[in-house]
Amino acid sequence: MASSTSAVASDKGLWDGGTSPMGVSYGKLMMWFFLLSDAFTFSALLITYGLVRSSHKAFTGHVSDFVFSQNYWPVPERVYEAVPFLHGVELPLVFVGIMTFILIMSSVTMVLAVEAGHRMDRKAVEKWMLWTILGGIAFLSCQAWEWMHFIHGSEAGSAVAEGTTFFGANLVHNQYGPPDFAAFFFFITGFHGFHVFSGVCLNFLIYFNTVTGLYQRRGHYEMVEKVGLYWHFVDLVWVFVFTFFYLV
């Protein structure tokens, strides 16, 4: 076997076939390039956000004096300050922080599932995949609550035109700031949330195939690695969304 491989390699160069020049399987390589293209899509969304936000006036006063207005871009920490079951308590960014923590933890359990797959430890893969799925569902539930709160709005409301009070947000108006603000919230967190949702579906598929012993029969757990790459990417995107949308 070894001699036949070297025979192929000797009369053909590294890029002439017969070997994998990038040292990974076809599937894994394509997953990497898909993620690169996906990174371009998310970058486009975040960069457009940067363009539109920097073309609007910024609020210049002290954060504690901030009020919602159509005239300047809102300060994010004054928009996202609600936490479930703590009605009326101002806890800026705490809920988003919890969501970030959940996603990081599910990334850790995913990498532990991949590690277990390398050792052919079916029971451990099952355990860690379940935790990862649970983390994904927890994140999606948090996001559902956050969207609900964002759409319904706070008691304060704000005037979108003279003599009106508008509560919450839709794609045309929102109480927090210029219309673009809510549009970007829906598109960026929505597009990311959709990725989390597809990630949970893929994770479940992997879990199902592990439980039925498909990968054991196949002799390797490479599918766990490929879907793991996707899941880490979802976490990676959230790290950027967290900074550019919620912190800055």
Add this chain to the structure above:
Amino acid sequence: MDHLDENAHITVIPPNKEKIKKLWRVAGILGIVTAVEFVIAFTLPHGPGKTFLFVALTIVKAGYIVLEFMHLKYEVKILFWSILIPMIFVVWMLVAFVYEGMAISVVR
């Protein structure tokens, strides 16, 4: 008994404690950096310096996720660079468009 036969020829390798400890250490770093970002958000005044700090900490987090969790650090060099080099264009695009946006706000 099919199930047993299936498992008979599979040898489960025991976990490498060192490797797993390293993964949890990376997780700890990610958690700590997020906590630091949180503290900065409520202590430092708004301004370019704060934004720069946030971006720097985000790149640290992204680095740990891509290099350790996604294992890119241990892949062949050509794969490593074919993923990283295209991202340079993204960084340029970000700088160019934010600059453009600030120019628009002046004109408005």
